[in-house]
Amino acid sequence: AQSVTQPDIHITVSEGASLELRCNYSYGATPYLFWYVQSPGQGLQLLLKYFSGDTLVQGIKGFEAEFKRSQSSFNLRKPSVHWSDAAEYFCAVGRGNTPLVFGKGTRLSVIA
Amino acid sequence: DAGVTQSPTHLIKTRGQHVTLRCSPISGHKSVSWYQQVLGQGPQFIFQYYEKEERGRGNFPDRFSARQFPNYSSELNVNALLLGDSALYLCASSLDGDYEQYFGPGTRLTVT
Numbered sequence: 001a002q003s004v005t006q007p008d009i010h011i012t013v014s015e016g017a018s019l020e021l022r023c024n025y026s027y028g029a030t031p032y033l034f035w036y037v038q039s040p041g042q043g044l045q046l047l048l049k050y051f052s053g054d055t056l057v058q059g060i061k062g063f064e065a066e067f068k069r070s071q072s073s074f075n076l077r078k079p080s081v082h083w084s085d086a087a088e089y090f091c092a093v094g095r096g097n098t099p100l101v102f103g104k105g106t107r108l109s110v111i112a
Numbered sequence: 113d114a115g116v117t118q119s120p121t122h123l124i125k126t127r128g129q130h131v132t133l134r135c136s137p138i139s140g141h142k143s144v145s146w147y148q149q150v151l152g153q154g155p156q157f158i159f160q161y162y163e164k165e166e167r168g169r170g171n172f173p174d175r176f177s178a179r180q181f182p183n184y185s186s187e188l189n190v191n192a193l194l195l196g197d198s199a200l201y202l203c204a205s206s207l208d209g210d211y212e213q214y215f216g217p218g219t220r221l222t223v224t
Contacts, residue, residue, distance in 0.1 A: 004154075032211055043116070043202055043215035044155070090154050094211055099145070099168050102154030 002027050004091050004103035012109040013081050021076040021106050023091030031093040033074040034100070035065055038088045047089075050074065061085070086110045114139070116205050116216035124222045125193050133188040133219045137205030143167070144186040145213060146178055147202040155202055161186055162209040190221075198223045 003026045013019050025031065032051050036044040048059025055067040065076045074091060088107050094100040117136045125131050137144050143162040147155035157170040161180035175191045184205075190197055200220050204213040 034211070036215075041217065043217045044204075045215070046213070049211065092154070099157035099160060099170060100155075100211065100213070102156070104152070104154050 002031070002093060002098065002101045004093055004101055006089075006091055006103035006106050008106045009104070010107045010109065012111060015083050015110050015112055016080050019076075019078045019081045019085070019108070021089050021091075021108070023074045023076065023103060025072050025074065025091075025093045027072075027093055027095065029095060030069065031095040033065070033067060034092040034094075035059065035063070035074075035076045036090045036092060036102075037061075038090065038105075040087075044090065047076070081108075081110055083110045083112070116203055116214055118201075118203050118216040118219050120219060121217070122220045122222075124224060126224055127193055127195060129193050130189065130191045131193060131221060133190075133201050133203075133221070135186045135188070135203030135205075135216060137184050137186070137203075138214055141205040141207050141214075142184055143206045143209035144180055144184065145204045145206070146186070146188045147204065148172075149200040149202055149218070151199070158188070160209065167209060193223045195223050197221065 005024045034049045035047040088105045090105045091103045092100045119134045145160040146158040149155040159178040160168040164180045178188045180186045200218040202218045203216045206213045
Protein backbone atom coordinates (compact mmCIF):
# COMPACT_ATOMS: atom_id res chain seq x y z
CA ALA A 1 0.00 0.00 0.00
CA GLN A 2 1.08 3.54 -0.60
CA SER A 3 2.52 5.37 2.38
CA VAL A 4 4.33 8.57 3.22
CA THR A 5 6.74 9.00 6.10
CA GLN A 6 7.75 12.34 7.52
CA PRO A 7 10.33 11.34 10.13
CA ASP A 8 10.43 14.67 11.94
CA ILE A 9 7.36 15.55 13.98
CA HIS A 10 8.67 18.94 15.05
CA ILE A 11 11.60 21.04 13.87
CA THR A 12 12.82 24.35 15.27
CA VAL A 13 15.07 26.63 13.24
CA SER A 14 16.39 30.13 13.70
CA GLU A 15 15.14 32.86 11.44
CA GLY A 16 17.50 33.18 8.49
CA ALA A 17 18.78 29.63 8.81
CA SER A 18 18.32 27.01 6.12
CA LEU A 19 15.61 24.36 6.33
CA GLU A 20 15.18 20.81 5.12
CA LEU A 21 12.06 18.78 5.79
CA ARG A 22 12.25 15.09 5.00
CA CYS A 23 9.73 12.98 3.16
CA ASN A 24 10.01 9.32 2.18
CA TYR A 25 7.38 7.39 0.32
CA SER A 26 6.44 3.85 -0.52
CA TYR A 27 4.73 3.41 -3.87
CA GLY A 28 4.56 0.84 -6.66
CA ALA A 29 5.64 3.26 -9.37
CA THR A 30 6.98 6.79 -9.40
CA PRO A 31 4.12 8.79 -7.94
CA TYR A 32 3.17 12.38 -8.23
CA LEU A 33 4.64 14.19 -5.23
CA PHE A 34 3.42 17.25 -3.37
CA TRP A 35 4.23 19.51 -0.47
CA TYR A 36 1.48 21.42 1.30
CA VAL A 37 1.63 23.97 4.12
CA GLN A 38 -1.06 24.49 6.73
CA SER A 39 -1.12 27.50 9.02
CA PRO A 40 -3.21 27.37 12.21
CA GLY A 41 -6.90 27.59 11.42
CA GLN A 42 -6.24 27.45 7.70
CA GLY A 43 -6.67 24.93 4.95
CA LEU A 44 -3.79 23.43 3.02
CA GLN A 45 -1.85 25.47 0.49
CA LEU A 46 0.08 23.78 -2.29
CA LEU A 47 3.77 24.74 -2.15
CA LEU A 48 5.03 22.67 -5.06
CA LYS A 49 4.50 19.48 -7.01
CA TYR A 50 6.50 16.97 -9.00
CA PHE A 51 5.01 14.99 -11.87
CA SER A 52 8.01 14.21 -14.07
CA GLY A 53 11.09 15.79 -15.61
CA ASP A 54 13.58 17.91 -13.73
CA THR A 55 14.00 16.41 -10.27
CA LEU A 56 14.56 19.80 -8.63
CA VAL A 57 11.23 21.57 -8.33
CA GLN A 58 10.71 25.22 -7.48
CA GLY A 59 7.64 26.30 -5.55
CA ILE A 60 6.09 29.33 -3.99
CA LYS A 61 7.47 31.31 -1.05
CA GLY A 62 11.06 30.41 -1.94
CA PHE A 63 10.69 26.67 -1.34
CA GLU A 64 12.17 23.94 -3.48
CA ALA A 65 12.14 20.15 -3.33
CA GLU A 66 14.28 17.45 -4.85
CA PHE A 67 13.00 14.08 -6.00
CA LYS A 68 15.48 11.25 -5.47
CA ARG A 69 14.18 8.03 -6.96
CA SER A 70 16.96 5.88 -5.48
CA GLN A 71 16.08 7.05 -1.99
CA SER A 72 12.29 7.30 -2.50
CA SER A 73 12.55 10.78 -1.08
CA PHE A 74 11.15 14.21 -1.84
CA ASN A 75 12.71 16.58 0.68
CA LEU A 76 11.63 20.19 0.99
CA ARG A 77 14.22 22.92 1.35
CA LYS A 78 14.44 26.64 1.88
CA PRO A 79 17.74 28.54 2.05
CA SER A 80 16.61 31.18 4.53
CA VAL A 81 13.60 30.75 6.79
CA HIS A 82 11.31 33.62 7.74
CA TRP A 83 9.21 33.78 10.90
CA SER A 84 6.09 33.59 8.73
CA ASP A 85 7.14 30.10 7.58
CA ALA A 86 6.14 28.67 10.96
CA ALA A 87 3.38 26.20 10.13
CA GLU A 88 2.64 22.51 9.58
CA TYR A 89 4.07 20.95 6.43
CA PHE A 90 2.63 17.89 4.73
CA CYS A 91 4.12 15.70 2.05
CA ALA A 92 1.65 13.81 -0.16
CA VAL A 93 1.78 11.24 -2.97
CA GLY A 94 -0.68 10.09 -5.61
CA ARG A 95 -0.88 8.65 -9.09
CA GLY A 96 -3.51 8.13 -11.73
CA ASN A 97 -6.91 7.63 -10.20
CA THR A 98 -5.64 6.94 -6.69
CA PRO A 99 -6.39 9.57 -4.06
CA LEU A 100 -3.70 11.59 -2.39
CA VAL A 101 -1.98 9.97 0.59
CA PHE A 102 -0.57 12.40 3.12
CA GLY A 103 2.18 12.06 5.69
CA LYS A 104 1.54 12.94 9.32
CA GLY A 105 3.17 16.30 8.93
CA THR A 106 6.13 18.21 10.35
CA ARG A 107 5.53 21.20 12.56
CA LEU A 108 8.03 23.99 11.94
CA SER A 109 8.80 26.53 14.64
CA VAL A 110 10.93 29.58 13.88
CA ILE A 111 12.85 31.36 16.62
CA ALA A 112 14.47 34.78 16.52
CA ASP B 113 -11.95 35.31 -7.01
CA ALA B 114 -13.27 33.52 -3.95
CA GLY B 115 -11.46 30.38 -2.92
CA VAL B 116 -13.03 27.21 -1.63
CA THR B 117 -15.55 28.00 1.08
CA GLN B 118 -16.85 25.68 3.77
CA SER B 119 -19.62 25.98 6.30
CA PRO B 120 -19.98 25.94 9.16
CA THR B 121 -16.58 26.84 10.57
CA HIS B 122 -17.10 25.02 13.81
CA LEU B 123 -19.68 22.51 14.96
CA ILE B 124 -20.37 20.67 18.19
CA LYS B 125 -22.54 17.56 18.10
CA THR B 126 -23.48 14.76 20.46
CA ARG B 127 -22.79 11.09 19.88
CA GLY B 128 -25.47 9.47 17.74
CA GLN B 129 -26.47 12.67 15.98
CA HIS B 130 -25.92 13.36 12.32
CA VAL B 131 -24.15 16.27 10.69
CA THR B 132 -24.05 17.94 7.28
CA LEU B 133 -21.02 19.86 6.12
CA ARG B 134 -21.05 22.08 3.07
CA CYS B 135 -18.48 23.07 0.50
CA SER B 136 -18.49 25.50 -2.41
CA PRO B 137 -15.67 25.00 -4.91
CA ILE B 138 -13.76 27.64 -6.79
CA SER B 139 -15.82 28.97 -9.66
CA GLY B 140 -15.30 26.77 -12.71
CA HIS B 141 -14.01 23.79 -10.76
CA LYS B 142 -16.01 20.64 -11.37
CA SER B 143 -14.47 18.30 -8.82
CA VAL B 144 -14.70 18.27 -5.04
CA SER B 145 -12.84 16.02 -2.62
CA TRP B 146 -13.39 15.56 1.10
CA TYR B 147 -10.70 14.77 3.66
CA GLN B 148 -10.74 14.08 7.39
CA GLN B 149 -7.85 15.40 9.44
CA VAL B 150 -7.66 14.15 13.02
CA LEU B 151 -5.45 16.06 15.41
CA GLY B 152 -1.80 15.27 14.85
CA GLN B 153 -2.37 13.45 11.57
CA GLY B 154 -2.35 14.27 7.91
CA PRO B 155 -5.57 14.53 5.94
CA GLN B 156 -7.20 11.24 5.00
CA PHE B 157 -9.23 10.91 1.82
CA ILE B 158 -12.97 10.33 2.20
CA PHE B 159 -14.65 11.03 -1.17
CA GLN B 160 -14.09 12.59 -4.54
CA TYR B 161 -16.89 13.80 -6.79
CA TYR B 162 -16.59 14.92 -10.38
CA GLU B 163 -19.49 16.20 -12.44
CA LYS B 164 -21.88 15.00 -9.73
CA GLU B 165 -20.61 11.42 -9.91
CA GLU B 166 -18.64 9.70 -7.16
CA ARG B 167 -15.18 9.09 -8.52
CA GLY B 168 -13.51 7.66 -5.44
CA ARG B 169 -14.13 6.64 -1.88
CA GLY B 170 -11.68 6.15 0.96
CA ASN B 171 -11.75 3.60 3.75
CA PHE B 172 -14.60 5.09 5.72
CA PRO B 173 -17.78 3.40 7.02
CA ASP B 174 -21.15 3.76 5.33
CA ARG B 175 -22.10 6.33 7.97
CA PHE B 176 -20.23 8.75 5.73
CA SER B 177 -21.94 9.87 2.54
CA ALA B 178 -21.66 12.79 0.18
CA ARG B 179 -23.17 14.28 -2.90
CA GLN B 180 -22.44 16.98 -5.43
CA PHE B 181 -25.03 19.35 -6.75
CA PRO B 182 -25.52 20.75 -10.30
CA ASN B 183 -23.70 23.93 -9.27
CA TYR B 184 -20.76 21.70 -8.17
CA SER B 185 -21.14 22.49 -4.48
CA SER B 186 -21.04 19.48 -2.22
CA GLU B 187 -22.31 18.12 1.07
CA LEU B 188 -20.70 15.61 3.37
CA ASN B 189 -23.07 13.78 5.69
CA VAL B 190 -22.09 11.75 8.71
CA ASN B 191 -24.69 9.69 10.57
CA ALA B 192 -24.59 8.14 14.05
CA LEU B 193 -21.66 10.28 15.11
CA LEU B 194 -18.93 8.74 17.21
CA LEU B 195 -16.36 10.46 19.41
CA GLY B 196 -13.74 9.39 16.90
CA ASP B 197 -15.40 11.48 14.19
CA SER B 198 -14.10 14.61 15.89
CA ALA B 199 -11.77 16.15 13.35
CA LEU B 200 -11.15 18.93 10.86
CA TYR B 201 -13.03 18.17 7.66
CA LEU B 202 -11.39 19.63 4.61
CA CYS B 203 -12.87 20.18 1.20
CA ALA B 204 -10.70 20.59 -1.88
CA SER B 205 -11.71 21.54 -5.37
CA SER B 206 -9.98 21.01 -8.68
CA LEU B 207 -10.73 21.93 -12.24
CA ASP B 208 -11.34 18.44 -13.58
CA GLY B 209 -10.44 16.03 -10.84
CA ASP B 210 -6.70 16.33 -11.28
CA TYR B 211 -4.16 16.71 -8.52
CA GLU B 212 -4.06 20.52 -8.60
CA GLN B 213 -6.33 20.72 -5.57
CA TYR B 214 -7.22 23.86 -3.67
CA PHE B 215 -8.29 23.43 -0.08
CA GLY B 216 -10.85 25.29 1.96
CA PRO B 217 -10.28 26.33 5.58
CA GLY B 218 -12.14 23.31 6.90
CA THR B 219 -14.96 22.62 9.34
CA ARG B 220 -13.93 21.73 12.88
CA LEU B 221 -16.32 19.05 14.16
CA THR B 222 -16.35 18.17 17.84
CA VAL B 223 -18.41 15.19 18.99
CA THR B 224 -19.15 15.00 22.72
